[in-house]
Amino acid sequence: MTDSKSSEPEDYQHVPRDISGMPRDQPAGSYNAPHQHFRGQLLYAISGLMRVKTEHGLWLVPPNKALWIPPGIVHDQLMVTSVQMRTLYVSPEKSKEMGSACRLLEVSALLRELIVAFVSEPVEYDTDGKGMHLAALILLQMEGAATVPLVIPWPSDRRLLVVCSAILAHPESPRTIEYWADEVGASSRTLIRLFVKETKLSFRQWVQQVHLAEALHRLERGEALGSVAHALGYASSSAFTALFKKIMGESPRAYRSRK
Template structure:
């Protein structure tokens, strides 16, 4: 099915419903949730996803898993999507956490094919086998470090939100500890407890994720590096490679 809301199809007596949707560049899906879990895959473009737990950027040819009933907002930047809406009892190992995942060539073709299937496909035939294989591929997909976790602690959360809005690598753990009226030791322990990352790891992750969104919008590596406070594009690219294993000049196109 193409360009139709899941709200019109949620009653379908199948554990998985596949829908393809084309969005205008810059279209904002306002905060909402689904009864089913959603695998949201971008054939083209970049998606920026936000929940109360944090922010994710989804490059082309990757996907984001959104558990059932999780409120989320998505900014579509030149995106054509293929989505699977999965009944909670069919989710298996995907769990309750949002995540950006890799999409294998096999999964990509299965997603494209699933959208062409009849809505009430034959569960015991070829189409049912295709859906089962899709769920197996989904369960084994690799999680990607494209999540900026936000702490619940109200001493830390405003600092993180402000950094996401305007990254600056010159900000240090000592600076943040002082602003939060905490010792550096207490701040570092609390920050890791709240985010699962050290301050430096979180700062690098936030810079990489925000840079991906800007790169997708056509900004240059040089402009982004200088805006984030790096001394040179080479220094920024080196950090980016450490986090994602590829330089920013190739990462967005790597899976196409």
């Protein structure tokens, strides 16, 4: 059933069901330009790594996580690797229960299997059949899913945009906030204040989020943990593992074993 379903998001926005499920496979490097949907979106892939950006933040979405995107939020998508996407579109009414902000969610083994099964159902599934039961269980699982605090908040101040864009392009760079202050013609005190004001994170915390996002990318490519830690400037694998586990809730090795 999945192979015969449309891979065009617009075909799923106005169906008379609480949830609609779309299969879509995209190659590495493909890019979906900024867009928005009438429905809320649970962006999930059973394999591959996606990068999603809105005006407020940037997320990397690995296979054991999903990104909740409320209705009307403009976002783009970059396929960091080849991706087997299994997206859910949720009606505006049901979307209210998920909140009005983008969130990275844990995807349990049960939720994963529910999504895979649901996407194989017809778009307008039987309201008394399997599809309706799967949809109800998915909504319960989504509402109870834990939020993962892995987001790279995106600023609007022009000076911070220069700094953040440069760090994102070269996350391995050890450059300090004093260096960046000189680069953009501001004092380090001003940049420190701006980071907290615009991203709600300190400079160090923001860079850590970038490091975690880059680590997901490198782990997805199969790089060794020691190589990843060294490339990102950590003194040892154990130091990086501690940071990874604190935010992701599991060690890099455990994450990779579950991919």
